[in-house]
Amino acid sequence: MIDIFSTVKISLRALRSNKLRSFLTSLGIIIGVGSVIVMLAIGHGAKTRIADQISSMGSNIMIIRPGSSIRGGISMGSGSIPTLKLEDARQIKINIPAVKDVAPIFSEGAQVVYQNQNTLTSIQGSTPSYFNVNNWKIILGEPFTERHVKSAAKVCLVGNTVTINLFGDLNPVGRTVRIKGTPFKILGVLDKKGQDLRGFDQDDVVLVPITTAQKKLFGTMFPGMVSMIMVQTVDEEALNTAEEDITKLLRKLHSIKKGDDDDFSVRNISQFLETAQKSTQVMSILLGCIASVSLLVGGIGIMNIMLVSVTERTREIGIRLAVGAKMWDIRLQFLVESVILSVIGGLIGIMLGFFASHTVARFIDFPVKISIESILLSFLFASMVGIFFGFYPAYKASKLNPIDALRHE
Amino acid sequence: MTMIEIKNIIKTYIMGESSFNALDDITLMIEKGDFVSIMGPSGSGKSTLLNILGCLDSPTSGTYLLNNINVSHLNRNKKAEIRNKYIGFVFQGFNLLSKTSAIENVELPMVYAGFHSRERKQKATEALNIVGLADRKHHLPSQLSGGQQQRVAIARALVNDAPVIIADEPTGNLDSKTSIDIMKIFKDLNENSGKTIIIVTHEEDIALFGKKIIRFSDGKIVS
Numbered sequence: 001m002i003d004i005f006s007t008v009k010i011s012l013r014a015l016r017s018n019k020l021r022s023f024l025t026s027l028g029i030i031i032g033v034g035s036v037i038v039m040l041a042i043g044h045g046a047k048t049r050i051a052d053q054i055s056s057m058g059s060n061i062m063i064i065r066p067g068s069s070i071r072g073g074i075s076m077g078s079g080s081i082p083t084l085k086l087e088d089a090r091q092i093k094i095n096i097p098a099v100k101d102v103a104p105i106f107s108e109g110a111q112v113v114y115q116n117q118n119t120l121t122s123i124q125g126s127t128p129s130y131f132n133v134n135n136w137k138i139i140l141g142e143p144f145t146e147r148h149v150k151s152a153a154k155v156c157l158v159g160n161t162v163t164i165n166l167f168g169d170l171n172p173v174g175r176t177v178r179i180k181g182t183p184f185k186i187l188g189v190l191d192k193k194g195q196d197l198r199g200f201d202q203d204d205v206v207l208v209p210i211t212t213a214q215k216k217l218f219g220t221m222f223p224g225m226v227s228m229i230m231v232q233t234v235d236e237e238a239l240n241t242a243e244e245d246i247t248k249l250l251r252k253l254h255s256i257k258k259g260d261d262d263d264f265s266v267r268n269i270s271q272f273l274e275t276a277q278k279s280t281q282v283m284s285i286l287l288g289c290i291a292s293v294s295l296l297v298g299g300i301g302i303m304n305i306m307l308v309s310v311t312e313r314t315r316e317i318g319i320r321l322a323v324g325a326k327m328w329d330i331r332l333q334f335l336v337e338s339v340i341l342s343v344i345g346g347l348i349g350i351m352l353g354f355f356a357s358h359t360v361a362r363f364i365d366f367p368v369k370i371s372i373e374s375i376l377l378s379f380l381f382a383s384m385v386g387i388f389f390g391f392y393p394a395y396k397a398s399k400l401n402p403i404d405a406l407r408h409e
Numbered sequence: 410m411t412m413i414e415i416k417n418i419i420k421t422y423i424m425g426e427s428s429f430n431a432l433d434d435i436t437l438m439i440e441k442g443d444f445v446s447i448m449g450p451s452g453s454g455k456s457t458l459l460n461i462l463g464c465l466d467s468p469t470s471g472t473y474l475l476n477n478i479n480v481s482h483l484n485r486n487k488k489a490e491i492r493n494k495y496i497g498f499v500f501q502g503f504n505l506l507s508k509t510s511a512i513e514n515v516e517l518p519m520v521y522a523g524f525h526s527r528e529r530k531q532k533a534t535e536a537l538n539i540v541g542l543a544d545r546k547h548h549l550p551s552q553l554s555g556g557q558q559q560r561v562a563i564a565r566a567l568v569n570d571a572p573v574i575i576a577d578e579p580t581g582n583l584d585s586k587t588s589i590d591i592m593k594i595f596k597d598l599n600e601n602s603g604k605t606i607i608i609v610t611h612e613e614d615i616a617l618f619g620k621k622i623i624r625f626s627d628g629k630i631v632s
Contacts, residue, residue, distance in 0.1 A: 006520050017508050319504050322465065323518040323565065324493020326486045402465050406504065 004336075007329075011337040014309075025305045026345030028298025029385065033349025033378045034356060035291040040374035041357040043284020045367040050277045053196070060100075060236050061133065061269040062243060064088075064229040064250070083263040085224040086210065088253060092231060096245045098238035103133040104226040106213045112162065112206055113178045119165040122205050123179060125213025133232045141173035141188025144209050152211040156184045160192040160203035179206065180217055239268055292381070298345070299385035306338050306393035317397055318405025331398040338390025339383060346382030350375055411477075412573060412605045413439040413462065418471035420457050420628075431457040432468070433628035441572065444599045444606045446616035449625030455609050456577065458625070462607060463496055463575045464488045476572065493522055497566025501578035503558040505550040511561045512537065512546040518569045536564035540594060556587035563594055567604075574598065576608040580615050592618045 015022045066083040089104035106125040111118055130136070131143050144155050156177070163172055172186045184206075193202040208217070214224065233242045243266050250264055310317070317330055357368040420432040431454045439445055449455045460466040461473065464480055465488075473481045480491050497518075498504075505514045515533040524532075537543050540560040550558050559579060566574050576595070580588035596618055598604045608619065616622050624631040 003523065003525075006526075013508065315504070316506055319506060320517070320521070321489065322463075322492065322498050322504070324489050324521040324569075326489045326521070328486075329521055403460055406500070 004332075007332050007336050008340070010333055011340055014313075014337060015340060021305065022341060025302055026298075026341050026348065028301040029295065029342045029345030029382050030298075030349040030352060032291065032295030032298040032385075033346045033382050034352035035294055036288060036378040036381070037350060037353025037370060037374055038356045038360065038368075039284065039287035039291045040377075041353070041368040041370045042360065042366065043280065043287060044369040044371055044374070045361075046280040046284065047277060048369055049367050050273055050280065054273045059269070060233045060239060062231040062233065062239065062246075063267045063269060064231060064246065065265050065267070066225075066228075066263065067265050083254060084226050084229060086214075086226055087224060088250060089226065089229045091249060091253060092229070092246055095249055096242060098233050098242035098245065099231055100234045101129045101133050101232040103127055103129040103230040103232075104210055105130070105228050105230060106210050106218070106225070107227045108213070108218045110180050110217065112166065114166040114175065117166045119162060119204075121159075121162050121165075123208060123213060123217060124205055125208050125210035125217075127210055130207065130230075133230045136193065137191040138188045139191045140171065141186070144187055144207075149209040149211050152215050153209060154182060154184045154212060154216065155187050155209065157188045157190055157207040158186055159190045159205040159207075161201055162204060162206055163189055177206075179208075182216060184208065243268065295378075295381060295385060299342070299389040302338050302341055302386065303389035303393060306334060306390055307396070309337075310334065310393050310397040313397075314400060314405050314408040317400050318402050318408060321400070321402035322406060327398040330400075331394045334394035334397050335387065335390045338393070339386040342382045342386030342390075343379075346379045349382065350379065353378070410441045411438055412441040412443070412475070413437070413607075414474040415462075415468075416472050418458075418461065418468045418473065420454075420461065420466075421469045430628050432461070435471070435628075435630060437623070437630065439605060439607065441605055442599070442603045443621065444596070444619045445608070446619035446622045447607065447609045447625060448611070448613075448616050448622060449631075453625040454628040455625045457628075459575060459577055459607070459609050463498060464491045489521075493518055493569060495571050495573055497563075497569070497571040497574045499559065499562050499566055499574065499576035499579045501581040503550070503555075503562050503582070505558055505561055505565075507550055510547050510549055511542065511553065511564075514550070514561055515546075515564045515568050517565060518571075522569055532568055533564070536568045537561070539567060539598075540564045554587075555583050556590060559583065559587075559591050560594065563591070563598075567598070572603075573605045573607070576606070578609055578611065580610065580612065588612075588615060 064084065084104075086104055089102045092099055093102040103126050108123055109120060110123045112121055112123075127149055128143055128145055131138065138157065141157070143157065144153070147153075148155050156179070158166070158172055158177075166172070166177065167175070172189055175186050176183045177186060178184070190203070190205070190207065196202050210226070231242065231246065233239050246266055247262065251262065254263055256263065320330060354370060357370055360366060361368045415435060415437050418432050418435040419430055421428050421430050433454075435458065447455050447458065457466070461468050464475070464483075467482055467488075471481065472479060475491065475495060478491070480488070483491065506517070512530070512533045515536050516529040519529045519532060534543060534546065537546050540563050542557060542560050542564065545553060545557060550561070553561065563574075574595070579595075580591055583591065592615060595606055595608070599606050606619075608615070610616050
């Protein structure tokens with residue numbers, strides 16, 4: 001029987017003698033493996049990103065929004081009615097033991113000006129609890145305090161993006177910016193936080209005391225109203241009891257009759273993130289499936305070319321059979337050829353996947369992560385495609401009758 | 410000593426509803442070291458006989474003993490083994506692998522016999538020496554003349570030390586001078602190496618190189 005080394009040598013020579021065809025045949029596998037790797041890398045990156053988000057936010061956070069009011073049967077949508085007030089936040093913190101801290105937030109967009117620079121950004125009014133609840137650090141200067149909130153002081157903190165837009169390399173602390181024409185003194189600079197789950201830049205923000213936002217910047221028809229209340233519970237287990245207690249309390253405070261709908265909604269952040277994680281998982285499985293289909297198509301391409309090759313080389317097969325090749329020898333030769341095609345295709349595909357993933361990461365600023373598992377998986381899959389789709393042509397070659405094969409023109 | 414012994418061989422081809430006997434009750438004995446020429450018009454069944462003698466085909470009935478081994482009805486792989494060990498083929502159209510050098514063509518039977526590369530190279534070089542082509546061993550078939558290609562084919566038939574050489578119209582594609590050179594090689598192998606040689610040919614003068622001429626007609630031996 002033939003040894004495997006000689007078989008590989010024979011197969012490599014056959015593939016080399018038809019370089020372009022061999023390359024085009026592998027191309028299906030190259031693209032297939034490449035796209036499997038890219039898709040898995042994107043899926044993996046998305047998952048890591050959400051996991052980071054969860055750990056940065058903390059899993060014991062809830063968000064209360066005013067909302068979901070129904071008027072004459074028409075839902076006005078969450079946040080359509082200003083039903084939450086500063087006082088609600090205070091009451092939640094005082095009355096509910098499962099709640100560790102509360103940060104009411106009032107936000108609105110506004111123009112911020114520094115000398116001849118200006119930027120349109122999100123102005124968020126809140127209390128000192130904001131830093132703790134959001135797990136947000138201050139890299140320069142200091143936070144505002146309860147005293148600033150009480151006196152509705154015209155002080156602010158700026159996010160990373162705003163700092164870059166207005167100050168470039170300058171240190172903003174101690175400088176004065178104008179928000180809607182009113183001068184504010186900058187107390188500090190917030191740490192860089194990156195994009196949130198929907199891709200919004202969380203660093204494009206100016207933080208002011210909530211009272212200042214309500215009274216001095218955005219006077220409204222509804223004094224004391226807030227956009228939302230962030231609630232931090234003592235731990236993750238306390239989320240459910242806290243949610244029940246808050247709902248009960250707010251219904252009482254808002255004097256909602258039994259049977260009527262809530263005029264607010266309570267949402268658990270980690271639940272929200274889990275949902276997001278699940279949907280990315282489904283997404284990446286779907287992408288992986290599509291990529292696998294291209295691998296399958298690549299395999300069919302290999303089978304097609306191997307069948308052509310068997311027909312073309314009928315005479316060669318006849319000669320080999322005449323001098324004593326057994327069926328297994330011929331089968332092995334063609335099988336090795338298709339496996340070499342797909343394995344080399346797989347290797348090039350891995351390189352392509354690597355390159356493409358990094359290009360994606362660079363140009364659309366999305367975290368990609370290539371795992372060893374995804375490389376092994378796609379490589380294994382490619383080799384199996386080679387064996388599976390190479391088998392029939394190899395079998396066909398080995399079944400040729402030597403007399404007919406020798407006569408073949 | 411008898412090399413080849415066939416008894417009452419019949420080969421029947423079925424074409425649609427009719428059938429005909431390409432070989433009709435052939436009995437034949439060839440001694441070791443014999444040189445037999447088979448002649449006959451096309452369609453007389455001489456190629457069918459050659460295929461059976463070469464273990465490429467099996468008879469419909471009858472027995473075939475090759476070197477006292479009954480090879481009449483072996484399976485494909487067993488027949489491949491017998492071909493590899495006992496029979497060297499030389500064809501009219503040379504049948505060399507086109508993208509493969511002379512020496513590697515010669516090595517081919519040894520590849521399937523499972524020899525290692527070094528041993529193969531050595532024996533293939535020896536075989537090419539015998540046919541006088543040692544200096545052309547790295548040439549491709551397309552770089553060789555017809556006579557040289559046929560000599561490579563003969564070297565391939567020799568390399569595994571097969572006792573029998575079966576040649577199907579070995580001079581059919583060659584001019585008369587080259588034909589005689591090739592036949593001289595066969596004659597030399599027969600006389601000096603004791604090979605049993607069986608050739609099929611159309612040409613009377615080529616057939617005369619053999620010690621014995623078998624004439625064929627309609628699936629039967631005439632003389």
